[in-house]
Amino acid sequence: MSTQKFIRSLSTIHPPTNPHQQTASNIARVLSHSGIQHLKNSPLILSTLNSHAVQLIFSNPTLPLRSCLDFFNFLRQNPVNKPDLVAHLTLIRRLYNERQFTDIQFVLNCIANDVNLRTPISNIVSLVDNGTDDPIFVEKLCEMLFSVYADNGIFEEAIGVFDYMEKSGFKIHQRCCKVLLVALKRCGKMDTCYSFFRRMVGADVEITVHLMTIVIDGLCKRGEVERAKDLIEEMVTKGIEPNVVTYNTLINGFCIKGMIDEALKVKTIMEQKRFEPNVVTYNTIAGGLCKLKRYEEAKTWLFTMIERGLNHNVVTFNILVNIFSKIGNLDEAKKVFEEMEKKGVKPNTITYNALIDGYCKKGNLEEAKGLFGEMEKRGVRPNSVTYSALIDGYFKKGNLEEAKKLFEEMEKMGVRPDSVTYNALIDGYFKKGNFEEAKRLFEEMEKRGVSPDIFTYNALIDGYLEKAKRLFELMEKIGVKPDIVTYNTLIDGHGKKGNLKEAKWLFEEMGKRGVRHDTITYNALIDGYGKIGKMTESHNLRGVMEVMGHIPDVYTYSSLIHGELSSGESAEALKLLSEMKQRGLIPNFVIYTSIISGLSKQGKADEALRLYNEMLEAGITPDYRL
Structure with a gap:
């Protein structure tokens, strides 16, 4: 359909009259012969301009398209004659006829970012599809508007366009859906991202492994690795097989959560499916082992990779330097550092940070400062980690002035x-x-x-x-006698720091001095022992407090439950939850969150969901941690 026909279809909304046509002709003439600058200096011509005339100008086939766009941009800056929605759509139709899709995207961006123009897709379609014979234009318009809304983070409207396209039977291209999935993931809206992916599957959009991996990556980064794993298994039943990137993403998710055994299981599945682990696989697993302080195992993994002839990169070298620095073998760390240079791999900020931190922890500030100077000479920019390691090192050496100087320097260098x-x-x-x-x-x-x-x-x-x-x-x-508040404060402080020997001494000292223990005293010690995994002592203390006539409260159970979960004993934690409820104690948000999180980490999703629903029924609102 021609632009003139399109304008005729809009005439029922804004029927043009002769004065409008005259104004449109005059402005088109000036634009064609003298350009936009001359028009800007012609207030008399512009004084008769209105929305009807603007539509006629944009639809004028004799007016060059570039002149139309210049006029459009001029009007956008003009508070009196800003183009309305119909004017935007008229220009889009003209651009579509000449296949100027980049310019269409620009005009659609103008609509998307103006709250006065933004309107449901059904309204837009009703303006352009007034009984015309060109459904392809409407479909293309919807497709492009969908992408524009997604790009601009206007998610509700984007999903509204998706729904309209599905209902209208339009083909929905996976490339447009990818834009929305990536945008949702980037903004941290993973619940919407996940549910939209589900709708894509239901709408028969072509699902590729790349689209699935976008969602898997988002779930893993949010710590929902079990959900990610379940999604992969489900998609396999629909014929979408994961690739190396998908497997590496899931492995990384498990490593971030500290679930290294699960990560290794994924690697095994990956190999069974005939996918060869690559440098990313090995680096990720080695990094995961380092997080758990299993440095020797991490080193073995990386050496295995090197023996297999895989091209190791700066990440591999950084992990090795970090391993040797963490275990205090700085001579070996320096050798790796020199080896990477021989192989033409340039050390980066992370490499230097690992070495500097290692030397600082060893008290060798001279070597650390030398590396700091070297990285600056090489144009490797220090970051907050670099400065923090040095500041900590100087404080530990008692050099307060040098630490202060470094803090001031980092501020001057723009390092936050x-x-x-x-x-x-x-x-x-x-x-x-x-x-x-x-x-x-x-x-x-x-x-x-x-x-x-x-x-x-x-x-x-x-x-x-x-x-x-x-x-x-x-x-x-x-000669001022400490009272129960004094003792409880000190016992709680030592317990939180893991100084249970000191806490126990104070507890016993109270008894010797005739200061009676109370529930707070027992709770402080129970919590302290739980934090270092000594659950037998925690439970024994709970027994003693009851014998002494002190009734366990919510805090007592919270400490015991947290301790059991930290020891991986979710069954014991659930028993304690049941026991406290039988005693008439109401579990709080912290208790529910701890147990649900612990069950999820152990793959007990059904039990976690049951507790989650129980928490909601109790009127407790979850937060982002769930």
């Missing part, structure tokens, strides 16, 4: 301190007895949007615990 940097500083200042500076840095990191992590809180607990111990000793010196 992260939680690791602040942790090194906070811990260092506490160890120096400078509590005020440590506290100031903690407040500063929160103001700068750097989230404290477990190491931050451990540093704070450790620091304040040291201060509390000094105060405790001072109290005794000056």
